[in-house]
Amino acid sequence: MGVINVIDRSGAAHALEAVEGWRVMEILRDHGVGMDGLCGGACDCATCHVVVDEDWVSRLPEPRTEELDKLDELPVLEAGSRLSCQIIWSEEIDGLSLTLPQEV
Template sequence: MPKVTFIYPDGRKRDVEPQSGLTILEIARKFDIDIEGACEGSLACSTCHVIVDPEWSERLDEPSEDEEDMLDLAFGLTPTSRLGCQITVTDDLDGLVVSLPSETRSAMG
């Protein structure tokens, strides 16, 4: 199983070992990590915004145009920002590190 490290806004780290094939959003929910995901992963909001460690950013597939449009709504956007619902963790991403932003912004209700 791949290992994923979540870094909280206060600097705390949490390592989890999810099954391969889950998205960052699904992993966060499975391990009670606070990511909103208001649209349930349907690519209609930016509340699952995460910041991918620069070492890992280049290893991910490029974001789709739809993902980039939703990222434009994210609070605290960075060059390595991604939507957690669009990152599927595989064994190739063993060791992935993502940071949780200090705030999220929801355009949903």
């Protein structure tokens, strides 16, 4: 198992155990750090919005058109904004760092 480093909405840091092949949204949700993921990973709600740390953005696969379209519906985006339901955890991203943005 690997690790995802997360800063939650209150500013607290968490090192979460990650499971190969799981969506990052599922890992965040199951660890109870404040992730809803209402659509269950269908790229349909954007409730799993995260901000990936700058050092990690280029290490992740490029977002697909569906993800970009859904992100465009959010009121506030940052350079590392992604939908965590579209990021599948693998050993290549062990140590991934991200922040849960403040809800608007």
